[in-house]
Every structure is written in structure tokens, then in C-alpha cells.
Amino acid sequence: MPRDTGRAILIEGVEKSFGKTSVLKDVSLALREGEFLSLVGPSGCGKTTLLRIIAGLESADAGRVRIGGIDVTGLRAADRDIAMVFQNYALYPHLTVSQNLAVPLVMRRLSALERVPLLRHLIPGHKGRCAAIDAEVRGAAEMLRLGHLLARRPAELSGGQRQRVALGRALVRHPSAFLMDEPLSNLDAELRAGTRREIVELHRRAGVTTIYVTHDQVEAMTMSDRVAVIMEGELLQLGTPREVYENPVDLRVAGFLGSPRINILPAVATPEGIRLGGSLLPMRAPLPAGARLSVGLRPEALHLARDGLAAVVEHQEFLGAEVLIHARLDAVEARVTAKLGIAAAEPLRLGDAIHLRADWRDVLLFGEHGQRILAIPAETSLDA
């Protein structure tokens, strides 16, 4: 298959409301050529609406969409040269696999007259065009391991096979962008992991700019070049999976990405440092004394120590290579999850009193409204 040159996609100030409910608030986003970008967020956050606006299936109240430098805002979906994979695949149930794959080619290459049964045979060049379409359908089918299923109808296929047909229908005509709307959500867990890799490999081979909508943060993190986190209609952060994980700009982003979930603990800023329950974190934040803030600690950032946050082991989950320790922090009336190595967790029993610590570089601070606050270690005093 020839490698296509994917197009850059530019989204500028897109807004959308349904009635009085605002679903997208001034969203701007730029995709590089050939990039794989995930729109991730909880259900109802507006990510599917944004995808449908890019596709041209929904019109934005304000803002513009550009694909490959061309303003497509006023163009209808059929003229935008993009392909979409739907959550429920949207295959034509009356057509066979090969007919389903051929639809985008037939619709674009054959004239309306040529698509009329019987009459089509009278039009010059028809046979050649049909043979070309047939060859391309076979090529796409081979690539997706659908070759032996070409004569079947969608109802006779498994979920994974249907999913591959939907992918094939999208890539058979080499569009300038792929839009995928939760394409894996109807598959079982095992198949999902395999298909995840397959889609990424397909993207690498075809090089088409891809926007992938998902509510599953694992999909977003594992598949994408960059991740756009959307919540309540706002684009909160855009960055590589590592950036948004290690350096979330908002408490909601930190809470959404990462499994098990990040520990969020209440704390107070003091002149000496950040007071978390009974202990003092050796770090400072540019905040007035007494300001409330949230401390975010990833489970893997916590380790056992001789002193630090005092906690009581409440529950353990053995994961094989690691153990999750769920512990109660009495000082702040909260629970924390720590991901520990097997050796460290081995001697722990339910009810044991432990102390947890984290490197200051791993501590994420968030202000009262969830905004990220950059902290500095206590040694380099703010006043100095």
C-alpha cells in the first residue's frame, strides 16, 4: 500500500451548544501531518461532538476547521476527504464485506448513471473502473486479513471482523484523515488489546493523520503521539502521553489519567512548607500562608520509609509484579493507594502501621480551583 501523506488539521475556536447546554467551549487544536491524536475525556465531555464537527456531520456555532490548509468549515462531509470509523461500525447490513469495502470507491469514481443496474454496462470504460475498484478492495482486505470473508455479510462476522471491515472501508480510498469514534468499545478486553496494536501499526504504515476519540485513558496513552484531554467541553491539556501524565496542568487531568487513580490529599500552605496532616512536605508553593491546596501523589511515587505520612494498611491487591497497598491516613481522613514492589510489600499485613514518602519531584500541587501550582524544594527558600 502506498504511504499517503496525511494532512495537517487545524481547529480554531470551535464552539457548540445544544439548546442551552454548551458542549464545546472555544476549542482550538492543531494536528501535524500524519499525527495520531487522541481526544480523551469522560462520556458526555463533548469529544464525539468535536469529532462530528471535524467530520462535517455537525455544524459548529462558531470557529473554523482546516484540513491540509483548506478551510472546510462550509464543506459537507462528503467533500472533506476524510473517513470515519463508527463505534457500532455502521456497516451496510445488506452488502457483503467486499461490497461494503467498495462503497467509498464506487460512490466517488462511478457516475450516478454508472451506478444504475443494467444501464451501467452501456457506459464506456465501466469494466476497467470496476476491475480497478475490485483490485483495491482485495488489497485492503488482504492487509486486514479479511480475504477469506469477502463474500460474507456483516451479520455473519464476529465483532473483531466487523471492526476490521469498518477500518478497511475507511482506509480503502486513502483519505487525508481518519476519524475514529471509540472503535474498540464494543470488543472484549482481549481483542481490544490486540486491535489497539493493529490500529497503531496500520497508522504507522499508512501515515494518515488520525483523530481517535475514546473515554479509555489506557487507549489514549498507549496509542497516541499526543493526547488532548477534554472535560466539560473544554480542552484542558494537549501533550504527549508522558507530558500529560507527568505534568498535568489541572487536577481533573491528573485524576482522569493513570490507573490506579492518583491520590489527592488536602493540604495547607505554611511559611515552613506544605502541611499535609501531621507532616510537613519539604517544599514551598508561591501561595499565601493558610491557602488550601490539593496534593497529588501517583501510587507509584509512594514508597515505604521510616518516617513520613503515617498510614494503616487496609487492603492489599496482588498484581503479580507489584502489590497495591490501600491504606488509611488518619491525619487527613483520607485513603491512599501505593504501588509497591513485591519485596517491599512482602512483610506487610492488614492493620500494620506504615510510613509513606514520596520524592518531592513526584509531588503534584493543585490550587483551590484545580489549577496546577509549581512547587520548589524547601531548601531553596522563596525569599532567598
Next chain:
Amino acid sequence: MRDAAVIRVPTRASRAIGEAAAAWVLCAPAAISLFLLLLGPTAALLLLSFTDWELGAPDLAWIGLGNYEELTTDPVFRIALRNTISYVGVVMPLSIGLGLAVALLIEGGVRLRATFRAIYFLPVVSLLVAMATAWQYLLHPTIGPVNRLLAMVGVAPINWLGSSDWVMTSLCMIGVWENLGFVVVLFMAGLTAIPKELYAAAELDGARSALDRFRLVTWPLLGPTTLFVVTITAIRCLRVFDTVQALTRGGPNNASQVLLYAMYQEGFSYFRIGYSAAITVVFLAIVLLLMLIQTRILDRRVHYA
């Protein structure tokens, strides 16, 4: 059921017999009523059609295929059969074609869907005999509004229900009016069941015109609905009777004879029950043939799952 019992306790065949007996007892009420209410009368009808029984006659004689032989030479029956078939041939395609168009228009619009649906459904729920009176007025040769409207564009008055040239046309028009709403409501239900994402997929696949989307999505996915509509409309058309009874009584000069009206006349005006039964058997045979075509041939082509 019996197999399962045999597998569980293979040595005790009596258990299996008991279970079979219970099964017979349990399905007896349904089986008996099915026989008494449907199969029995049909069998009686079939038997009667081989006799010369007349209502009130003290005895009857077995005349074999006599009634059927008479049917082949009876001019009234021949007209009735021809009229019925042409009635089905005109009313069914017209009401289905118009019904689909109206359903697509209503479904394509945004407002007043329920209102339009109710309006089109009115003829179905209203009493046809009562509505026939309204039609009688509308189509009246001298005072009827239809002729008056036509007169405005210079058309000479037409005796819609009284002339043998026009009477079947008039009945067909009333038939379309009567069936249209029914067809519209069924198609609207079928249209709402088509997944909206298929239209989105068709649009992205390059189906630009409404005709393309209709051919790629709407028509194939309406398949099961269309098959049902065709069958039910064909049977409704075959059964045409009440408009004939209320408006023309088969006249003038048998020009509007139809199968069920001929059957009714023979059976209840002339009391020739045996002959009337033979007409009914012909009617049933046509209905059965239609059902057979539906289940055996078309059903396979419209269900994709």
C-alpha cells in the same frame, strides 16, 4: 424434550411417556381452539364447495367439482376475478409508492411529524361505510365538488360511480385513499428503526444526493418493512368489499363486481352456499399463494441477519 428425559433416566421409558402425555395435555386447549375456530371451518368450507347446498334446503348432494366447473363459465365471476386483480394491481403499487413518498417527506421534516401521522391515519380508523357516504357526495355527478372543480377547467361532468367506464377507477381512487395512511404509518415506523449512523457513514462514503442515500441505506434497510407492507396491502386490496357494498353494489351492470361481493351475493342474496363456498376457496387460494411467495421467496432477500 423426550430425548432429554431419555438421557437423564435411560432405564425408565415410562417417564418419557408421562412427559409426552403432559405435553399433549398442555397444548390441547390451544390445539382444540385452533381446530374449532380456524381449521374446522376451513375444512367445512372446502367440503361445502363440493356440494349444491342452498341455505334452508332440507338436503344437499355431493356434486364434486360441479361448482368449480360453473365458475369457469360464469361471466359474473370472471368479471369479479378480473376486477379484483386489477384493483390489487392498481391500488397496491399506488398506495405503497405514494405512502413511501409521504413517509419520507414527513420523516425528513422537523416539525409536526405526529400531527401528519395522525392525519394520514384517519381513514384507517374511521368507519369506511360512513366515509363512503362522504365519497358518494364528493363524486356525485351533478352536485359533487369533484365534478364542479373539473368543470372549472372545462372538463365535462363524469358519472364517477354510475358509468361502467369509470366505476372501477373511482373505487381504486377510494382504495388508495383508504390504504395510504396505513402504509405511511408502517413505513414511518420502519424509517425510525434505521440507525442514524448509517446515514452518516453513507455521507462520508460519498453518497452526496438524497437518491444515493436512499438507494444505499433507506431502501435496503426498509426491506423487511416493505415486504410486510406489500403482503398486508395485497391482502387488504384483495378483500375489497365495503366500498362496493356501500357505493355501487357491484353495478352498474356488474362493472364493479369483485370476488368478495360476488361471494356475498351468491351466499346471502341467492342463498347458494355451495357455490359461494367455491368462490371463497378461490379467494383463499390466492391469499395462500401470496403468503407462500412472501415466506418462501422474498423473506430470504430482505432479512440480512
